[in-house]
Amino acid sequence: MRDDHAPAAAGDPHPGAALAGDATAADVESLRKHSSVYVYEAPVRLWHWVNAAAILVLVATGWFIGSPPPSMQIAEATHQFVFGYIRFAHFAAGQVMAVGFLARIYWAFVGNHHARQLFVLPVWKAHWWREILFELRWYLFLEKEPKKYVGHNPLAQVAMFLFITVGLSFMILTGFALYAEGLGADSWLYHAFGWVLTLFGNSQIVHSAHHLGMWAIVIFMMIHIYVAIREDIMSRQSMVSTMISGHRSFKDDRPG
Amino acid sequence: MSQIETFYDVMRRQGITRRSFMKYCSLTAAALGLAPSYVPKIAHAMETKPRTPVIWVHGLECTCCSESFIRSAHPLAKDVVLSMISLDYDDTLMAAAGHQAEAALEETIEKYKGNYILAVEGNPPLNEDGMFCIVGGKPFVEQLRHAAKDAKAIISWGACASYGCVQAAKPNPTRATPVHKVITDKPIIKVPGCPPIAEVMTGVITYMLTFDRLPELDRQGRPAMFYGQRIHDKCYRRPHFDAGQFVEQWDDENARKGYCLYKMGCKGPTTYNACSTVRWNEGVSFPIQSGHGCIGCSEDGFWDQGSFYDRVTDLTQFGVEANADRVGMAAAGVVGAGVAAHAAISALKAAQRKTQSKNEDA
Numbered sequence: 134m135r136d137d138h139a140p141a142a143a144g145d146p147h148p149g150a151a152l153a154g155d156a157t158a159a160d161v162e163s164l165r166k167h168s169s170v171y172v173y174e175a176p177v178r179l180w181h182w183v184n185a186a187a188i189l190v191l192v193a194t195g196w197f198i199g200s201p202p203p204s205m206q207i208a209e210a211t212h213q214f215v216f217g218y219i220r221f222a223h224f225a226a227g228q229v230m231a232v233g234f235l236a237r238i239y240w241a242f243v244g245n246h247h248a249r250q251l252f253v254l255p256v257w258k259a260h261w262w263r264e265i266l267f268e269l270r271w272y273l274f275l276e277k278e279p280k281k282y283v284g285h286n287p288l289a290q291v292a293m294f295l296f297i298t299v300g301l302s303f304m305i306l307t308g309f310a311l312y313a314e315g316l317g318a319d320s321w322l323y324h325a326f327g328w329v330l331t332l333f334g335n336s337q338i339v340h341s342a343h344h345l346g347m348w349a350i351v352i353f354m355m356i357h358i359y360v361a362i363r364e365d366i367m368s369r370q371s372m373v374s375t376m377i378s379g380h381r382s383f384k385d386d387r388p389g
Numbered sequence: 390m391s392q393i394e395t396f397y398d399v400m401r402r403q404g405i406t407r408r409s410f411m412k413y414c415s416l417t418a419a420a421l422g423l424a425p426s427y428v429p430k431i432a433h434a435m436e437t438k439p440r441t442p443v444i445w446v447h448g449l450e451c452t453c454c455s456e457s458f459i460r461s462a463h464p465l466a467k468d469v470v471l472s473m474i475s476l477d478y479d480d481t482l483m484a485a486a487g488h489q490a491e492a493a494l495e496e497t498i499e500k501y502k503g504n505y506i507l508a509v510e511g512n513p514p515l516n517e518d519g520m521f522c523i524v525g526g527k528p529f530v531e532q533l534r535h536a537a538k539d540a541k542a543i544i545s546w547g548a549c550a551s552y553g554c555v556q557a558a559k560p561n562p563t564r565a566t567p568v569h570k571v572i573t574d575k576p577i578i579k580v581p582g583c584p585p586i587a588e589v590m591t592g593v594i595t596y597m598l599t600f601d602r603l604p605e606l607d608r609q610g611r612p613a614m615f616y617g618q619r620i621h622d623k624c625y626r627r628p629h630f631d632a633g634q635f636v637e638q639w640d641d642e643n644a645r646k647g648y649c650l651y652k653m654g655c656k657g658p659t660t661y662n663a664c665s666t667v668r669w670n671e672g673v674s675f676p677i678q679s680g681h682g683c684i685g686c687s688e689d690g691f692w693d694q695g696s697f698y699d700r701v702t703d704l705t706q707f708g709v710e711a712n713a714d715r716v717g718m719a720a721a722g723v724v725g726a727g728v729a730a731h732a733a734i735s736a737l738k739a740a741q742r743k744t745q746s747k748n749e750d751a
Contacts, residue, residue, distance in 0.1 A: 199701050199714065201652060204634045204643055215633030272731070274738055314658075318607060318617045331608045334689040336619075336659035341702045341713050348717025352724050359728045363735055 153264055154282035155250065169382035170283050172247050172375060180237045181376055184301075187230040188350060194223035195347050199340075224312055231305045247284040254294055261287050279368045283381055289360070296353035300346065307343040311336070396598065397436040410435070420592045420667070421604070422614045434599040441598050442505040444497055444536055445479035448529045449522045449556045449565050450511025454547040455481055457584035460670065461591045480524070491525045494532075498539055506597065507540035509533065509550045513571055514563035521563040530571060537572045542603060544578050544593065545569065548686055551579035551611075558692035569610065578603050579610045581662075583686035588667050589615045609689070611661070620657035620683045623665040626650070644680060654698035655682030662687040 160170050173181070197219045207213050241249045255261045268288035270276045280286070285293065310329035313322035314336060333339045365372035371382045394402075400410055414431040418424075423431075445455075459482075478494045480486075485493055497505060511529075514521035519528030537543060545568045548554035556565040569577045580593055593612055596604045604612040621627065629635070629649040636644040636653050651658070657665070660683050664675040676683055682698070685691040695703035701712040711719075 201633060201635060204637060204648065205632075206634065208632075210628040210632040210634055213632035213634070217631035217633075219633070274734060277742075314619060315622070317622070318613060327608055335685075335691070335694065337656065337685065337688065337694045337702055338690075340659060341704065344701065344713035345717065348713065348720060351717065352721055355721065355724055355728060359732065363732065367735060367739060 153260075153280040154284055154286065155246065155255075156283045157246070160283050168386070169371075169380040171379055172245075172283055172381045173379045174240075174244050174248065175379065176236070176240045177244065177248055178376055178379055180233050180240070183233050184230060184237075187226045187233065188354070190222055190226035191230065192347055192351060194219050194226065195344075198223060199344055227305075227308050227312070230301070231309070234301055234305060250284050250290055251293055251298055254290060265291065279364075281369050281383055292353065292356070296350060300350055300353065304343065304346045304350070307339050307346065311339055311343060394440060395436055395438060396440055399440065400435075417592060417595045420588055421596055427599075431595065431599045438598060438601075441594075442497055442501045443508055443594070444494065444505055444540070445482075445508040445510065446529075446532060446536055447480060447524070448509065448511030448513050448533065448549070449563070450547065450549045452481055452510070453584040454510045454549075454590075455479075457587045458546075458590050459587075461587035494536070498536060502539045504541055505539070506542055506544060506594075507536050507575075508544045508546055509568050510546045511549045512553060512557070512565050512567050514556070514565045515571075516562070516564040521565075533568070533571060537575055540575055542576045542578065542597070543568060543572060544580060546580055546590065547585055548581045548583040548691065551581035552689040552691075554583055555692050558690075576603055577610060578606060578612060581611060581616075581687040581689075583691075585687070586615075586663055586667050586669060589663055607661075615663040615667075616661040616687070618661065618663075618666075620660045620662055620665045620677070624657055624677060625665065626677060647680075650677060650680075650682040652700060653682050654696060654700055656685030656688070656691070656694070656697070657683040660685040660688050 197216075201216060202219075205213070205215050207215070238252070241252050264280065264287045267276065267280060268286050271279050272288070284290075306326065306329050309322060310326040313320055313326045314330070316322050318327070330336055330339055333342065361372050361376075364370075365374075369384050369387075371380070371384075375381045397410065411428070411432060414428050414435065415425070418427045418431055421427075447455075478490070478497050480490055483490060483493065511522075513519055513528070513530035513533050515530060519530040522529040524532050545551045549556065549565075550568045553561070553565050553567050556563060557567070569579070578593065580590060582589070589612075592615070593604060596612075604614060607613045607616060609616075621630075624630070626647060626649045629647075630651055634643065634648045636648050636650050638644070639653070649655070655677065657677060664683070665677065668675045668678070684697045685694065688694075695712070699712065701714055703712050704716060
């Protein structure tokens with residue numbers, strides 16, 4: 134069976150087209166013909182932007198849940214629901230994010246192989262580790278020319294795995310556990326997520342952990358946006374537009 | 390077992406009328422969340438079953454659980470249950486003292502082997518072989534193990550027995566340890582709180598007598614009927630929470646109006662207890678009603694959750710006083726500065742390279 138995940142081998146009919154990362158022979162062929170590769174399929178792109186919007190809402194409303202806005206006296210408490218709406222927005226966005234994440238996991242099974250990068254780190258591959266080292270050197274200004282990648286570069290893959298795959302799972306677990314508290318101990322959500330509260334021992338600790346998780350995602354967001362823009366300018370391939378059109382185009386035809 | 394009086398006998402002996410007895414049964418059924426059809430069952434159990442002997446031992450504690458218990462709103466519960474306990478063993482409440490008291494304990498264990506309930510107030514310290522708490526000349530942990538061996542079930546009264554409370558707060562020099570981590574082979578029911586509500590305590594005992602089994606417990610081993618909801622879920626100030634109307638400072642106008650104490654660090658949203666429904670001192674009030682936030686005294690490790698007056702908990706792991714926001718903002722600040730510096734160097738490098746290639750072209 135053909136291993137379409139391996140970089141093109143030495144005896145390849147197009148030796149010049151050997152690419153780094155997770156490029157397949159099919160990618161190489163596509164690149165030779167079109168000079169761009171279709172990487173992110175529509176569901177992946179849609180998830181990315183829905184997820185980004187949900188996180189923005191979650192961070193803003195989550196901040197206010199920890200530190201409520203100044204008291205407002207619009208009406209009697211019966212007719213005023215300011216803090217209630219903030220919490221509602223948080224819960225709604227959280228559920229959108231959770232459903233989106235589940236859909237994204239589903240797509241990892243049925244989508245193209247790039248869709249699996251978020252969930253599987255190829256730690257058993259030596260070239261993957263070498264490329265991590267290379268990327269570190271590139272960001273430390275020790276390499277003159279970056280490599281070409283069709284999917285994520287390995288360093289980005291590690292960051293996304295830690296902050297999105299692990300990080301979002303953690304936020305979804307703790308978030309639903311906290312939400313289940315409001316629904317009550319006999320709700321199905323409490324049956325499903327109540328163990329998280331028991332694990333931490335005290336709901337206040339879960340609140341703190343959820344709060345720290347928010348900051349971790351904010352920090353990831355800052356780095357992610359900076360690096361996406363920087364690499365769009367300085368790398369040899371498209372970045373920002375790839376998450377809009379799905380196509381990765383390359384700026385030169387020199388090998389990887 | 391016929392020589393043992395029933396609860397009803399004791400009640401009648403204490404001059405309680407049949408009518409008051411039935412009222413007690415109805416109130417208890419309501420408190421336990423049972424249907425009215427259970428009232429006769431409770432009455433029947435009280436009338437026919439021999440009193441369940443209770444041994445009440447005290448470890449590291451402040452006796453606030455006992456103080457709460459003897460103030461049970463319904464005088465009947467107090468009289469009945471109290472007389473029941475003092476007849477057997479409770480070293481703070483019983484008339485006997487010294488060797489007599491210890492003899493009473495041994496006698497109760499012998500006589501009711503496998504049938505008595507062991508009520509534990511406080512917890513055993515395990516450091517230095519338990520020498521931080523001596524009862525009758527021996528470490529308390531030995532008395533606890535001895536009394537637990539033949540008990541039918543164990544009730545952990547209060548935050549001390551259930552979770553450790555103040556003596557187990559960091560750094561816990563005496564290694565005060567909750568009961569369920571010392572006794573692992575008996576059914577244990579936790580009734581946390583510092584102290585627990587009196588009606589909750591009598592309610593638990595009444596349930597165990599009536600149905601001859603432990604009440605339904607939640608994941609943490611607390612009776613679900615009293616610890617199934619947070620203070621927050623039934624708080625009468627909840628509409629102000631949803632409206633976003635908070636006390637901003639002690640004694641401000643909002644405090645006088647009785648707004649939500651969330652910003653003042655109220656732990657109601659993270660605390661499971663019945664205070665906002667059963668209330669205290671015969672249903673007179675509870676902390677939030679008196680204008681002070683809940684301190685979360687019935688939660689595991691509540692002394693280690695930072696100040697009672699902070700909404701966002703201080704994280705002592707970082708060595709200095711910092712909460713999630715301060716830690717997060719500092720980290721975000723460092724990363725932001727790093728990003729800016731990296732961007733600047735990147736731009737310089739790119740510019741340098743352009744100049745170089747221009748020179749080469751020329």
